[in-house]
Amino acid sequence: MKGFIGLTKRHLLLYFKDIQSVVFSLLTSIIVFVLYLLFLKGTFVDAINSVMNGLESIINSKDIEMLVNGILLTGIMGSAMITVPYNCLTTVVKDRENKIDYDISATPMKRWQIILSYFVSSVISAFVMTAIIFTIGLITLNAMGDTCLSVKTIIKLYGVIILGAISATAFFMIIVLFFKSSSACAAFFGMLSAATGFVIGAYIPVSQFSDSVQTACNIFPASHITVLFRNTLLSGVLEKINNDIGGLDQGKFAESIQDIFSFQAYMFGEHLKTNMSVIYTCVFASITIIVMTLLYAKTYKRR
Amino acid sequence: MSAVVEVKNLVKKYKEHVAVDDISFSVEEGELFAFLGENGAGKSTTINILCTILEKTSGEATICGYELGKDDDEIRKSIGIVFQNSVLDNKLTVKENLYTRGSYYGLSRAEIADKLKEYDEYFEMSEIWNRRYEKLSGGQRRRVDICRALLNDPKILFLDEPTTGLDPKSRRLVWDYIDSLRKKRKMTIFLTTHYMEETRDADHVVIMDHGKIMCQGTPAELKSKYAPGHFIWYTAKSPKAEQLLTQLEGEKAIDMSAPKYDVDHYDISIHGNITEFLYQHKDVITDYEIIKGSMDDVFLNITGKELE
Numbered sequence: 001m002k003g004f005i006g007l008t009k010r011h012l013l014l015y016f017k018d019i020q021s022v023v024f025s026l027l028t029s030i031i032v033f034v035l036y037l038l039f040l041k042g043t044f045v046d047a048i049n050s051v052m053n054g055l056e057s058i059i060n061s062k063d064i065e066m067l068v069n070g071i072l073l074t075g076i077m078g079s080a081m082i083t084v085p086y087n088c089l090t091t092v093v094k095d096r097e098n099k100i101d102y103d104i105s106a107t108p109m110k111r112w113q114i115i116l117s118y119f120v121s122s123v124i125s126a127f128v129m130t131a132i133i134f135t136i137g138l139i140t141l142n143a144m145g146d147t148c149l150s151v152k153t154i155i156k157l158y159g160v161i162i163l164g165a166i167s168a169t170a171f172f173m174i175i176v177l178f179f180k181s182s183s184a185c186a187a188f189f190g191m192l193s194a195a196t197g198f199v200i201g202a203y204i205p206v207s208q209f210s211d212s213v214q215t216a217c218n219i220f221p222a223s224h225i226t227v228l229f230r231n232t233l234l235s236g237v238l239e240k241i242n243n244d245i246g247g248l249d250q251g252k253f254a255e256s257i258q259d260i261f262s263f264q265a266y267m268f269g270e271h272l273k274t275n276m277s278v279i280y281t282c283v284f285a286s287i288t289i290i291v292m293t294l295l296y297a298k299t300y301k302r303r
Numbered sequence: 304m305s306a307v308v309e310v311k312n313l314v315k316k317y318k319e320h321v322a323v324d325d326i327s328f329s330v331e332e333g334e335l336f337a338f339l340g341e342n343g344a345g346k347s348t349t350i351n352i353l354c355t356i357l358e359k360t361s362g363e364a365t366i367c368g369y370e371l372g373k374d375d376d377e378i379r380k381s382i383g384i385v386f387q388n389s390v391l392d393n394k395l396t397v398k399e400n401l402y403t404r405g406s407y408y409g410l411s412r413a414e415i416a417d418k419l420k421e422y423d424e425y426f427e428m429s430e431i432w433n434r435r436y437e438k439l440s441g442g443q444r445r446r447v448d449i450c451r452a453l454l455n456d457p458k459i460l461f462l463d464e465p466t467t468g469l470d471p472k473s474r475r476l477v478w479d480y481i482d483s484l485r486k487k488r489k490m491t492i493f494l495t496t497h498y499m500e501e502t503r504d505a506d507h508v509v510i511m512d513h514g515k516i517m518c519q520g521t522p523a524e525l526k527s528k529y530a531p532g533h534f535i536w537y538t539a540k541s542p543k544a545e546q547l548l549t550q551l552e553g554e555k556a557i558d559m560s561a562p563k564y565d566v567d568h569y570d571i572s573i574h575g576n577i578t579e580f581l582y583q584h585k586d587v588i589t590d591y592e593i594i595k596g597s598m599d600d601v602f603l604n605i606t607g608k609e610l611e
Contacts (some may be wrong), residue, residue, distance in 0.1 A: 002406045002409045002410070002411070003406055003407045003408070003409060005406065006402075006403045006404075006405070006406025006407060007403070007406070007407065009403060009406075010392065010395070010399075010403040013392075013394075013395055013399060013403070014392055014394055014395070017394050017395065018394050098388065098390065099386065099388060099390060100390045100392075102351065102356050102386065102390065103384070103386060103390035103404075104407065105355070105356050106354045106355060106356050106379055106382070106384055107379055107404075107407035107408060107455075108376050108379045108380050108407070108408060108409070109407050301358075
């Protein structure tokens with residue numbers, strides 16, 4: 001057990017001690033934030049205004065502000081959920097490239113402990129980084145107004161972060177096995193960073209894409225995790241707005257917001273309810289964990 | 304002394320390529336055992352098999368009495384390895400590297416701290432403990448690599464080309480550390496190298512080429528068998544000298560047209576007793592020298608190739 005803890009600690013140290021790596025792993029999140037300050041906020045507000053239909057005087061502008069800021073936060077968290085575990089898992093490739101895996105394999109540690117240490121360290125780093133972003137975001141949102149979040153909802157959100165960290169790690173554990181060099185790994189990270197913001201709908205809501213593109217985006221559990229973040233984080237604000245409207249629009253405003261900002265994942269012609277997104281993510285993670293276990297058992301077998 | 308490593312008919316194949324070709328040898332407890340060969344001769348592959356990193360294709364091996372392939376965990380507990388390339392983490396400090404590696408063997412922080420104190424006495428490491436591994440010089444890195452390999456108090460220390468890429472001063476320093484280790488701990492050292500001079504102090508040398516063992520023995524045995532050395536004598540050009548050369552069948556001066564002769568005998572034994580030969584021809588021979596064969600000559604004569 002000491003070996004497993006020590007090895008996991010080593011992977012974590014390698015990630016957290018490399019400030020550049022930490023910053024780069026949050027690059028997409030930083031880009032989302034910068035774009036938000038530059039123009040995304042305006043775009044989001046315009047989209048909301050377009051479905052107001054005369055409710056401007058009823059809906060509190062602070063709630064709209066909370067809504068768009070919340071959407072930003074879910075975009076940042078969703079991006080971090082993808083890029084942080086991937087970045088942490090580049091250690092797998094670097095260890096194989098520099099034959100550090102030889103050094104580890106020549107110790108009495110079991111092969112499964114070695115593989116699990118990579119997995120656990122990536123889950124921990126993804127959770128820690130996303131939880132830090134979430135906590136800072138939550139404090140900022142609270143300072144700006146009422147987030148309408150109960151303690152139970154906040155705990156639920158941390159739960160979603162754990163689920164996201166596990167599912168993303170399991171998926172990327174498989175992906176990194178295909179890279180033989182850290183340069184190939186870095187090249188893929190460039191593509192991943194660029195694509196992430198679109199796949200999870202941080203730049204443009206996924207609902208703006210065609211049906212097939214939406215399906216493609218939602219194959220990845222990260223999109224479902226962002227959907228879960230959005231639903232859980234913003235359900236209180238939306239409910240408050242709905243209460244303020246008092247049924248004048250028969251709930252159409254809230255429905256429109258949920259449609260525009262993809263509060264439900266769309267796959268193969270169906271909108272999935274949030275509990276279905278949870279099930280999909282769990283099933284996806286379980287399958288990838290099984291595939292990952294088989295692949296690693298083969299790879300880490302003595303050659 | 305008893306054998307701590309016994310290898311019988313070891314083979315390692317990668318598809319059609321035979322990296323290790325039916326080799327057998329044994330290493331006695333406490334000896335410095337050297338594997339000599341060019342890059343690609345199969346030295347590192349053999350070490351990696353013995354260290355349980357690579358799977359053998361066939362053959363048998365026991366390390367410290369444990370059977371390779373059956374008692375691998377016990378073997379891993381009994382060995383330490385200094386790899387050809389550094390396998391410690393550049394971004395971590397020396398201490399962090401050693402603490403994490405120590406934990407792989409189930410050592411507690413207190414146990415590792417005790418070991419670090421001990422290394423400090425051996426290797427004077429206190430000034431580099433908190434320095435990042437990437438900031439160390441080549442020699443310092445190797446010192447840390449050796450410390451890492453000693454964390455589990457191994458019975459055998461495998462050194463895979465430990466001085467490759469180091470400057471001569473650092474190489475000397477690394478060897479001083481290894482020598483002091485041997486003296487203080489009476490540890491068995493299994494070395495692979497392509498530096499001839501590093502095999503000089505070995506108790507047993509194995510020369511490998513293309514995965515095969517070409518020869519093995521003590522450096523003295525190998526030199527006397529494969530590189531007996533040179534006996535060179537010098538004489539001024541004279542009828543007596545000419546007569547002597549005619550008497551010695553097959554022997555020729557290096558330059559017959561020169562005013563004096565330099566006669567180089569590749570085989571010292573041609574003269575039988577050199578002292579007698581020198582006494583008999585003291586009026587002809589003006590000077591002489593005996594150059595003993597080196598491990599370079601052994602390697603060259605056996606493989607037809609030269610090493611660094």
